[in-house]
Amino acid sequence: MELTLPLFRRAVQSLDGDGLSVQGLVTSLNTDTPWQLALPAQGVFGFTGPSGGGKSTLLAALAGLRGCTGKIGFGNVTWQSGKSGLATHRRDLSLGFQDSSLFGGQTVADNLALAHRYSRRPLSPEERAELIECFGITPLLRQPVELLSGGEAQRVAVLRQLFSNAAVQLYDEPLAAVDRLQVIRKLLPRLRDFWARHPALVIWTSHDFDEIQLLATQCLWMERGALTGPLPLREVTRRLQLDSLERESCFSRLEARVLCQEEGLLTLSLGDATLYADRVAGRYRAGQSIAFLLGSGDIGLCLEQPGLSSILNCLPVELREIVPLEGGRVRLRLAAGEQEFSADISRLSRERLQLREGERYYAQFKASSLAGL
């Protein structure tokens, strides 16, 4: 369906600005809390909040797939003005649903070819081939989409969005059915790399905050139909109560600068320390600042700088806080410069080392424990 109302034609070029602008957007879900949002033309933003809060509804409204009133504009193009909306296919966006919504009766290759054919910014054949390989889709290309597993269908759907390479890319829990280790270790690093090469405005919706903290530094929040943000990740951590001690273990987000990458080993600098990561999926250039995750269960503490060891990483830290956990463990809040992270050790280790808040120690972790690179 194409909208060519005279009134709408006048509105099409009326919004100024570089990015996405949402003003007073109302659906049947949020009649009391009209949505306002301003995002730059490029950047990756997380999107989370309690289930049923309205995240999918907002994404559908942005895509013109849900009845709404108000104003939506991207760049100087109006997508929605009052009750009139530009047809979805005329908005420079892509939306991936939770259930992947691939085109039925077609193969995986057909679905991808279609996205490529209608892309406003088509990818090179080399890049498409490399992405297909990285997403583990090569053996599935000839398969009808009806025969794909949930996780396979989701990987194809994300790939289809990358092939279409729209200016605004909306993802709605796109990898929830894919095995988490593959997501953190392989797919998210490749996605980060993709958007570094092909900048776009990306909204990544997920209930997995680790996905969000690997991809973004700011996050939108939707709760009971009320939209807030973009918020800093620390605020979202608080709202999700992620520092709750009930969590078995937790991942902390750290940032470091790339020194070099060779033969699968990535060398980073964090403060005065040099860190090493192996099993690296992404491609990085020297000088680039990148985020990675460190699991609280993967870190050990030493009183003195250890000698030569097979554990490659040794980071000087300040012990900020010791929090008792259940099961004979304690959680240590550590700081490397301004960056805080958590380490879980046994209560026995804490007593033997006589750890004290405010003192300085050395955190040790293996090159394989830096996740998301």
Ligand SMILES: Nc1ncnc2c1ncn2[C@@H]1O[C@H](COP(=O)(O)OP(=O)(O)OP(=O)(O)O)[C@@H](O)[C@H]1O
């Ligand atoms: N087409 C629709 N018409 C009316 N109500 C709807 C429609 N789609 C969703 N809802 C309701 O609107 C509310 C918000 O749903 P929505 O799917 O947007 O939430 P969400 O934040 O994406 O949730 P989740 O995190 O569980 O995916 C829910 O109560 C849902 O039942």
